Amino acid sequence: MAETRPDRITGAQALIRALEHEHVELMFGYPGGCILPAYDPLLDSEIRHVLVRHEQGAGHAAEGYAHVTGKPGVAMVTSGPAATNLVTPLMDAYMDSIPMVAITGQVPTAAIGSDAFQECDTVGITRSCTKHNELVMSPADIPMAIRQAFHIATTGRPGPTLVDIPKDCLIAEMDWYWPTDQEVLDSLPGYRPNIKGHPRMIKEAAKLILASERPVVYAGGGILKARAAEALRDLVELIDAPVVTTLMARGAFPDDHPNCLGMPGMHGNATAVTSMQKSDLLIALGARFDDRITGKVDAFAPTAKVIHVDIDPAEQGKVRKPDVPIVGDADYVIREIIREIRARQAEGATQADTSAWKSTISGWREQFPLTYEMSEPGAALKPQYCIQQLHAHAPEGTIVASGVGQHQMYASQFWRFNEPYTWVNSGGLGTMGFAIPAAIGAKAARPDRTVWAVDGDGCFQMTAQELVTATLEKLPIKVALLNNSYLGMVRQWQEMFYDERYSEVFLDSSNTPDFVMWAESMGCAGFRVESPEEVAPTIEKANAINDRPVVIEFRTDAAEGVFPMVPAGASNDDLILHPSQQDRAAALQEER
Amino acid sequence: MSGSMNHHILSVLVQNRPGVLARVAGLFARRGYNIFSLAVAPAEQEGRSRITIVVDLDSAPLEQITKQLFKLIDVIKISELDPRRSVERELLIATVRAGTEARGAVLELVTIFEGKIIAVADEVLTVSLEGHPDKLDDFEDLLDSYGIVELQRTGRVALPKLDRGARLRAVN
Ligand SMILES: Cc1ncc(C[n+]2csc(CCOP(=O)(O)OP(=O)(O)O)c2C)c(N)n1
Ligand SMILES: [Mg+2]
Numbered sequence: 001m002a003e004t005r006p007d008r009i010t011g012a013q014a015l016i017r018a019l020e021h022e023h024v025e026l027m028f029g030y031p032g033g034c035i036l037p038a039y040d041p042l043l044d045s046e047i048r049h050v051l052v053r054h055e056q057g058a059g060h061a062a063e064g065y066a067h068v069t070g071k072p073g074v075a076m077v078t079s080g081p082a083a084t085n086l087v088t089p090l091m092d093a094y095m096d097s098i099p100m101v102a103i104t105g106q107v108p109t110a111a112i113g114s115d116a117f118q119e120c121d122t123v124g125i126t127r128s129c130t131k132h133n134e135l136v137m138s139p140a141d142i143p144m145a146i147r148q149a150f151h152i153a154t155t156g157r158p159g160p161t162l163v164d165i166p167k168d169c170l171i172a173e174m175d176w177y178w179p180t181d182q183e184v185l186d187s188l189p190g191y192r193p194n195i196k197g198h199p200r201m202i203k204e205a206a207k208l209i210l211a212s213e214r215p216v217v218y219a220g221g222g223i224l225k226a227r228a229a230e231a232l233r234d235l236v237e238l239i240d241a242p243v244v245t246t247l248m249a250r251g252a253f254p255d256d257h258p259n260c261l262g263m264p265g266m267h268g269n270a271t272a273v274t275s276m277q278k279s280d281l282l283i284a285l286g287a288r289f290d291d292r293i294t295g296k297v298d299a300f301a302p303t304a305k306v307i308h309v310d311i312d313p314a315e316q317g318k319v320r321k322p323d324v325p326i327v328g329d330a331d332y333v334i335r336e337i338i339r340e341i342r343a344r345q346a347e348g349a350t351q352a353d354t355s356a357w358k359s360t361i362s363g364w365r366e367q368f369p370l371t372y373e374m375s376e377p378g379a380a381l382k383p384q385y386c387i388q389q390l391h392a393h394a395p396e397g398t399i400v401a402s403g404v405g406q407h408q409m410y411a412s413q414f415w416r417f418n419e420p421y422t423w424v425n426s427g428g429l430g431t432m433g434f435a436i437p438a439a440i441g442a443k444a445a446r447p448d449r450t451v452w453a454v455d456g457d458g459c460f461q462m463t464a465q466e467l468v469t470a471t472l473e474k475l476p477i478k479v480a481l482l483n484n485s486y487l488g489m490v491r492q493w494q495e496m497f498y499d500e501r502y503s504e505v506f507l508d509s510s511n512t513p514d515f516v517m518w519a520e521s522m523g524c525a526g527f528r529v530e531s532p533e534e535v536a537p538t539i540e541k542a543n544a545i546n547d548r549p550v551v552i553e554f555r556t557d558a559a560e561g562v563f564p565m566v567p568a569g570a571s572n573d574d575l576i577l578h579p580s581q582q583d584r585a586a587a588l589q590e591e592r
Numbered sequence: 593m594s595g596s597m598n599h600h601i602l603s604v605l606v607q608n609r610p611g612v613l614a615r616v617a618g619l620f621a622r623r624g625y626n627i628f629s630l631a632v633a634p635a636e637q638e639g640r641s642r643i644t645i646v647v648d649l650d651s652a653p654l655e656q657i658t659k660q661l662f663k664l665i666d667v668i669k670i671s672e673l674d675p676r677r678s679v680e681r682e683l684l685i686a687t688v689r690a691g692t693e694a695r696g697a698v699l700e701l702v703t704i705f706e707g708k709i710i711a712v713a714d715e716v717l718t719v720s721l722e723g724h725p726d727k728l729d730d731f732e733d734l735l736d737s738y739g740i741v742e743l744q745r746t747g748r749v750a751l752p753k754l755d756r757g758a759r760l761r762a763v764n
Contacts, residue, residue: 123611124611124614127611127614127615127618128618128619128622131663131665132665135610135611137610152665188665189607189668190606190607190662190664190665190666190667190668190669191665312663313659313662314656314659314660314662314663316659317653317655317656318656
């Protein structure tokens with residue numbers, strides 16, 4: 001096939017063809033003036049485009065898609081207000097290292113800088129919430145810009161990238177070409193993520209692990225990004241160490257595994273939090289020592305040495321100085337550590353005795369399970385109970401997306417995650433309204449799976465319009481709306497730290513809005529549940545509906561709080577237990 | 593003044609693409625790092641620029657700054673220049689009061705420092721001096737006693753010192 005005659009196509013055609021070359025099957029977006037030319041060739045493409053109802057929805061849906069597939073989510077929107085509507089999802093994806101490619105229309109090159117209609121400095125605005133962004137100034141540059149955007153979004157520490165394309169570049173013609181891998185690398189001379197980890201550091205890590213009497217594996221979201229769940233399990237079983245899975249890593253290690261202690265951090269369970277505090281070796285894998293995990297940094301895990309495996313060199317020592325920093329891909333490095341431990345064992349090295357540590361931990365687990373009190377007959381539902389029932393009735397492989405607030409913490413605490421890529425949430429940015437659009441993205445990626453969005457009454461009112469998208473695009477997600485009539489998480493802080501002075505947290509959402517009517521008006525099935533006996537049957541009803549989205553509004557107890565809790569800025573040693581466990585707090589400080 | 597102990601020089605080789613300076617400056621602003629001075633110009637290789645940044649280490653540890661900088665896709669290479677092992681230069685131009693009584697003294701100062709007179713008017717002179725930033729500091733101090741009307745310094749540029757043989761030709 002001699003390519004003598006140049007293949008003349010428009011920039012818009014080149015854009016769509018470039019997306020096809022990047023194996024994009026699905027994208028989320030919303031058209032408008034400057035991006036208009038790109039929507040025309042889309043009609044002739046195999047790529048499925050999901051038309052959202054707000055650009056923020058496109059961004060979060062792209063994130064949800066990326067969360068469950070590991071493939072980059074794609075969102076395409078127009079210039080100006082559409083680009084600014086995308087800022088929140090970009091920041092969300094940046095914080096949580098989600099691979100995502102955003103394409104924005106821009107005013108024609110000649111109009112840039114003139115305050116033209118719907119002009120905004122998109123690359124300027126998104127510079128600090130993308131891993132990289134680029135304003136294309138010629139149609140000939142489109143294929144390379146798209147290739148770079150996908151390459152950067154998906155390699156190293158993943159993250160969002162953005163390509164801003166002026167309208168005239170979409171309209172004008174160019175000679176199609178598709179850059180080679182080598183050309184992409186050559187165009188990015190400063191970008192070479194380190195995969196392998198330093199062999200000396202890997203040896204050092206193996207040595208520390210074998211010598212540790214109180215190890216804890218601190219698994220972060222990087223495990224999922226690196227697709228390292230299997231390697232993690234091999235390592236944990238080899239050294240028989242306890243594992244904590246952060247909010248971003250729920251599902252990276254099975255909750256039902258005997259070594260799994262669950263979630264650490266501000267609302268982590270007491271055993272997970274305290275085991276880190278008392279550990280002599282934290283094996284941090286794809287985790288970034290977030291303030292929600294460490295509490296007061298100076299008081300965090302004071303006796304622990306730290307092995308820190310992270311693909312982002314800037315995470316090493318950012319918060320806590322590691323004894324053994326390893327910059328590399330978590331999957332690769334964990335396998336190397338396993339190999340090194342095995343080699344040492346083959347040469348006769350033995351592992352230190354961890355049995356006292358294991359018995360201390362099992363003592364804590366017995367005394368400090370996550371707990372709540374069942375509601376009195378006739379009183380509002382307990383949100384934790386709703387989550388447990390949702391989980392009990394969920395088919396295998398169910399994906400849970402969540403909003404931000406108390407309901408998110410209950411979901412993370414009381415759902416049992418046993419499979420990677422089944423938990424989709426906004427960790428770093430804490431974006432209210434994330435659940436519904438993210439669930440739509442997850443459902444679009446995994447139509448075979450049940451997808452529950454666990455949402456709050458506050459969150460729901462931020463992005464509920466995307467249920468119209470879900471109905472019309474035949475993406476039948478299910479929403480469990482925990483309606484406590486409050487901005488519950490904020491209410492809890494006001495209760496605990498502001499003398500119960502409740503300021504602007506009462507949403508008054510027991511009548512307005514009528515969530516069931518609202519759901520029905522958007523084409524969903526809607527149910528309201530007020531008593532414990534109705535919980536399971538209604539969930540079963542919802543599970544049986546697969547031709548449209550379902551919303552179940554659970555009327556939950558506004559006074560319920562999330563426990564345990566480490567107050568912001570406090571030491572993890574000062575965690576506040578559930579009221580029913582506070583009498584035995586001293587047991588957490590006892591050494592065995 | 594430039595000679596603080598907590599200053600460190602980063603020589604940052606970047607791809608000369610639109611917005612690269614905004615990326616670097618934005619990163620410093622966003623992460624709360626302080627730039628003491630900054631100089632940018634095309635480097636020896638086509639399509640590359642070199643940014644010499646003097647950072648204030650009271651704001652953040654150097655290691656974090658360089659690692660975060662290196663995450664910028666357009667950043668190709670970062671060299672940390674230890675002031676003891678680098679050559680530094682800066683250019684200063686200043687308009688200074690030099691009426692009849694002071695003129696002789698100012699001219700003498702410029703001569704001692706091997707600076708240049710670049711413009712002359714009745715009451716003022718514009719002078720220039722190129723050299724090590726510390727030398728510029730001294731010059732600026734002394735000029736100030738006559739009254740500096742306007743002053744502009746370029747911010748320092750720096751390169752690693754050459755090895756011994758080559759260094760002999762370098763005067764500080
Ligand atoms: C966009 C956004 N605005 C504000 C906040 C602060 N915030 C965190 S949780 C929360 C309350 C959420 O209320 P709701 O969705 O009802 O959940 P609940 O805590 O009641 O379960 C608020 C306002 C946020 N995280 N995100
Ligand atoms: Mg609420």
